[in-house]
Amino acid sequence: MKNFIAKCTLFVCLGLCSLVTRGQFTLNGQLRTRTEVRNGLGNLVPVGSKTAVFTSQRTRLNFGYKWDRVTFGVSIQDVRVWGQDASSISNADGNRLMLHEGWADIVLANKADTTIKFKLVDQLSVKIGRQELVYDDVRLIGNLDWLQQGRRHDMVLVKLLHKGWQVDAGYAFNQNTDAFGTTGTSYVPGNVPAYIKNSAGTLVPTPAGLIPLTAGGSLANNSVKSGAPVFANPPSTNAATQDYKSFTSLYISRKFNQTKFSALFFNDNFGKYKTDSVTSNGGYVYGRRFAASGKEDAFDYSGTSSRFTYGLMINHTLGNASGFGKIALQAAYYAQSGKDRDGVSLDAYHYTISGLYQKGKWSIGPGYDVLSGNDAVNPSGKNNRFDPLYGTPHRHWGYMDYFYVGTGSPAGGLQNLYGKLKYTANAWSAGVDVHGFWLNKDMKKADGSVIDKNLGTEVDFLLNYNLNKFTNIELGYSVMKATSSMAFAKGQATTDAVADTYRRTGTWFYAMLNIRPDFFFTKPVAIKQ
Numbered sequence: 001m002k003n004f005i006a007k008c009t010l011f012v013c014l015g016l017c018s019l020v021t022r023g024q025f026t027l028n029g030q031l032r033t034r035t036e037v038r039n040g041l042g043n044l045v046p047v048g049s050k051t052a053v054f055t056s057q058r059t060r061l062n063f064g065y066k067w068d069r070v071t072f073g074v075s076i077q078d079v080r081v082w083g084q085d086a087s088s089i090s091n092a093d094g095n096r097l098m099l100h101e102g103w104a105d106i107v108l109a110n111k112a113d114t115t116i117k118f119k120l121v122d123q124l125s126v127k128i129g130r131q132e133l134v135y136d137d138v139r140l141i142g143n144l145d146w147l148q149q150g151r152r153h154d155m156v157l158v159k160l161l162h163k164g165w166q167v168d169a170g171y172a173f174n175q176n177t178d179a180f181g182t183t184g185t186s187y188v189p190g191n192v193p194a195y196i197k198n199s200a201g202t203l204v205p206t207p208a209g210l211i212p213l214t215a216g217g218s219l220a221n222n223s224v225k226s227g228a229p230v231f232a233n234p235p236s237t238n239a240a241t242q243d244y245k246s247f248t249s250l251y252i253s254r255k256f257n258q259t260k261f262s263a264l265f266f267n268d269n270f271g272k273y274k275t276d277s278v279t280s281n282g283g284y285v286y287g288r289r290f291a292a293s294g295k296e297d298a299f300d301y302s303g304t305s306s307r308f309t310y311g312l313m314i315n316h317t318l319g320n321a322s323g324f325g326k327i328a329l330q331a332a333y334y335a336q337s338g339k340d341r342d343g344v345s346l347d348a349y350h351y352t353i354s355g356l357y358q359k360g361k362w363s364i365g366p367g368y369d370v371l372s373g374n375d376a377v378n379p380s381g382k383n384n385r386f387d388p389l390y391g392t393p394h395r396h397w398g399y400m401d402y403f404y405v406g407t408g409s410p411a412g413g414l415q416n417l418y419g420k421l422k423y424t425a426n427a428w429s430a431g432v433d434v435h436g437f438w439l440n441k442d443m444k445k446a447d448g449s450v451i452d453k454n455l456g457t458e459v460d461f462l463l464n465y466n467l468n469k470f471t472n473i474e475l476g477y478s479v480m481k482a483t484s485s486m487a488f489a490k491g492q493a494t495t496d497a498v499a500d501t502y503r504r505t506g507t508w509f510y511a512m513l514n515i516r517p518d519f520f521f522t523k524p525v526a527i528k529q
Contacts, residue, residue: 024065024066024067025064025065025066025520026062026063026064026065026066026518026520027061027062027063027064027518027519027520028062028516028517028518028519029059029060029061029062029515029516029517029519030058030059030060030062030514030515030516031057031058031059031513031514031515032057032058032059032148032512032513032514032515033055033056033057033082033512033513034055034056034057034148034510034511034512034513035053035054035055035510035511035512036052036053036054036055036056036508036509036510037051037052037053037507037508037509037510038051038052038053038508039051039052039506039507039508040400040480040503040505040506040507040508041400041401041478041506041508042400042401042402042405042406042407043402043407043408043490043492044482044486044487044490044492044502044503044504044506045502045503045506046501046502046503047501047502047503049503054081054082055081055082056079056080056081056082056148057079057080057081057082057148058077058078058079058148058149058150059077059078059079060075060076060077060078060100061075061076061077062074062075062076062101063075068107068110068113068115069106069107069110069113069116070104070105070106070107071104071105071107071125072103072104072105073101073102073103073104073105073131074099074101074102074103075099075100075101075102076097076098076099076100077097077098077099077100077149077150078097078098079098079148079149099130100130100150100152101129101130101131101132101152102129102130103127103128103129103130103131104127104128104129105125105126105127105159106125106126106127106128107123107124107125108124108125108126109121109122109123109124109125110122110123110124111123121160121161121162122161122162122163123159123160123161123162124158124159124160124161125158125159126156126157126158126159127156127157127158127159128155128156128157129154130152130153130154131152131153131155131157132150132151132152132153133152133153133155133157133170133249133390135168135251135262135264136253136262136264136313136315136332137313137330137395137396138391138392138395139313139332139352139388139391139392139396140264140266140309140334140388140389140390140391141249141251141264141266141389141390141391142390142391142392142395143392144390144391144392144394145392146392146394146395147394151390153170153172153390154172154174155170155171155172155247156170156171156172157169157170158170164254164255165252165253165254166251166252166253166254167250167251167252168249168250168251168252169248169249169250170247170248170249170250171246171247171248171249172244172246172247173245173246174187174243174244174245174246175187176188184301184302185245185302186271186290186291186292186301186302187245187271187290188209188211188271188290188291189211189242189243189271189290192206192210192211192212193206193212194206196212196285198280198281198282198283198284198285199283199284199285199286200281200282200283201283202280202281202282202283204280204281204283204285205280206285207278207280207285207287208291208293209289209290209291209292209293210276210278210285210287210288210289210290211242211273211287211288211290212285212286212287213275213286213287213288242270242271242288242341244268244269244270245269245270245271245304246268246269246304247266247267247268247269248266248267249264249265249266249267250263250264250265250266251263251264251265258316258317258318259314259315259316259317260314260315260316261312261313261314262312262313262314262315263310263311263312263313264309264310264311264312264313264334265308265309265310266308266309266310266389267306267307267308267309267338268306268307268309268389269304269305269306269307270304270305270307270340270341271290271301271304272290272300272301272302272303272304272305272343273288273289273290273301274288274289274299275287275288275289276288276289276293278293305338305339305340305341305342305343306338306339307336307337307338307339307340307341307346307387308336308337308338309334309335309336309387309389310334310335311332311333311334311335311350312332312333313330313331313332314329314330314331314332315328315329315330316328316329316330317329324359325357325358325359326357326358326359327355327356327357327358328355328356328358328365329354329355330352330353330354330355330367331351331352331353331354332350332351332352332353333349333350333351334349334350334351334386335348335349335350336348336349336386336387340383340387342383344382344383345381345382345383346382346383347380347382347383347384348372348383348384348385348386348387349370349372349386350369350370350371350372350386350388351369351370352367352368352369352370353367353368354366354367354368355367356420361423361424361425362421362422362423363420363421363422363424364419364420364421364422365419365420366417366418366419366420367416367417367418367419367420368415368416368417368418369396369397369414369415369416369418370413370414370415370416370440371386371388371404371413371414371440372384372385372386372413372440372441373385373386373410373411373412373413373414373439373440373441374411374412374413374441375412375441375442376411376412376441376442376443376444376450377442377444377450384413384441385411385413386413388404393405396416397414397416397435398416398433398435398437398458398460398478398480399433399458399460399462399476399478399508400458400460400478400480400506400508402437402458402480402486402490403416403437407490408490408491409490410439410443410455410489410490411443411489411491412439412440412441412442412443412453412489413439413440413441414437414438414439414440415437415438415439415440415453416435416436416437417435417436417438418433418434418435418436419433419434420432420433421433427465427466428463428464428465428466429462429463429464430461430462430463430464431461431462432459432460432461432462433459433460433462434457434458434459434460435457435458435459435460436457437454437455437456437457437458438453438454438455439451439453439455439485439489443485443488443489445488445494445495445496446494446495447495451484451485451488451489452483452484452485453485454483454485455482455483455485455486455489456480456481456482456483456485456486456504457480457481458478458479458480458481459478459479460476460477460478461476461477461478462474462475462476463475463476469521470515470516470517470518471513471514471515471516472513472514472515472516473511473512473513473514474510474511474512474514475509475510475511475512476508476509476510476512477507477508477509478507478508478509479505479506479507480505480506480507480508481504481505482504482505482506483504484496484499484504486502486504487499487502
């Protein structure tokens with residue numbers, strides 16, 4: 001028996017070596033640790049608060065296989081904070097190992113392959129399974145790689161390339177279980193916290209079928225209307241507390257000389273819900289109920305609220321780096337309509353324009369973003385708050401993540417005027433970004449007075465060093481100089497007395513080690529003549 005196992009093992013190893021030799025099989029990994037010193041990241045912190053220090057780690061193992069007509073990929077990752085687990089753990093402590101990606105890309109047409117008879121287009125394939133979705137500058141659709149957990153979608157993606165055109169059409173449909181006895185397709189979003197504090201301040205398990213309202217915003221005066229709390233800063237981005245039920249996407253791009261045009265259409269649909277409260281351990285848990293709580297629950301959970309996002313981006317390049325210099329220009333406009341995840345009619349927009357001049361090792365340039373918001377002085381009756389979908393906000397609206405991430409965003413929208421300066425050498429680079437943030441529309445305090453639109457200034461310093469072929473070290477330091485309006489805009493305060501309890505200067509430092517080995521890499525050997 002042992003000889004048989006040994007022979008099988010040898011056969012498998014020889015087979016893998018054959019694949020590697022032919023360049024069909026890839027195996028690489030990633031170990032990324034990030035140590036952070038937080039003193040006002042994402043939100044202002046109360047006066048007297050102490051600095052937080054921790055190290056998080058992402059570990060990934062990526063497998064790939066490529067044949068003429070099939071490409072296969074799997075990415076397994078583990079994410080945790082150092083010390084989050086005891087040195088000896090039990091099954092009750094949970095499991096953080098997950099499948100980040102698992103997909104296959106099936107080629108249906110390829111003009112370069114003479115064995116495929118279908119020749120109407122240059123290339124056509126279908127990518128199915130858990131996968132990252134990345135378009136343009138990841139402003140609206142991206143893999144959120146900065147976040148250790150990243151972002152992925154369970155979906156089908158049809159990809160077409162023909163005469164310089166790229167057309168991608170995607171579809172996703174979410175469900176929670178395939179258990180026997182399941183009826184209908186009502187969907188309880190899967191990113192619900194396991195525990196939540198009730199109205200008495202006690203930590204309790206999250207009731208089944210309920211998304212707690214406290215997961216995405218702060219209570220306004222602790223008031224309750226119609227059995228549900230009123231929030232000053234409800235969740236508004238990246239499906240923060242309500243994952244989509246389904247989506248349909250269409251991306252089209254074409255490059256003409258030095259100009260690239262790209263169009264995006266994205267329709268995401270959200271399950272219907274009703275506000276509800278559950279008695280738990282001496283208090284109440286308020287939230288959105290997405291599934292029937294019992295036979296007495298006659299609410300119709302079928303159907304969805306459908307949101308549409310669409311727009312165009314243009315990138316154009318002038319000159320060249322060796323002559324006068326290279327100028328990269330970018331402009332984009334996106335609109336949103338339909339209904340938001342709460343079933344409210346939506347009418348919002350986002351536009352951006354930027355320029356970057358590069359000469360030798362230096363690059364410098366300005367930019368300006370506008371994301372529409374709700375006007376508290378002259379409300380339109382619709383939701384005018386633009387949601388930047390499933391992109392990477394960290395890359396665009398300040399490294400300190402005050403906007404359009406899990407920390408919430410202003411109901412009044414955002415204006416972002418910024419400048420970037422960077423120096424790039426052979427093995428290292430250094431840069432500084434400066435952001436000025438303003439509200440797009442007016443917001444009010446609890447007494448009805450309008451707050452100043454100026455939210456503050458953020459400065460981000462970044463240093464990158466390539467230690468070797470597989471290892472990169474990144475250091476960052478950021479400062480947020482907020483105005484008195486920031487606490488109101490972020491829903492942390494409704495009165496001046498509460499706002500004054502928050503420190504207006506926030507700082508953040510991080511040191512990140514990123515190791516990405518290629519396990520089948522072999523160093524080239526010089527041939528003696």
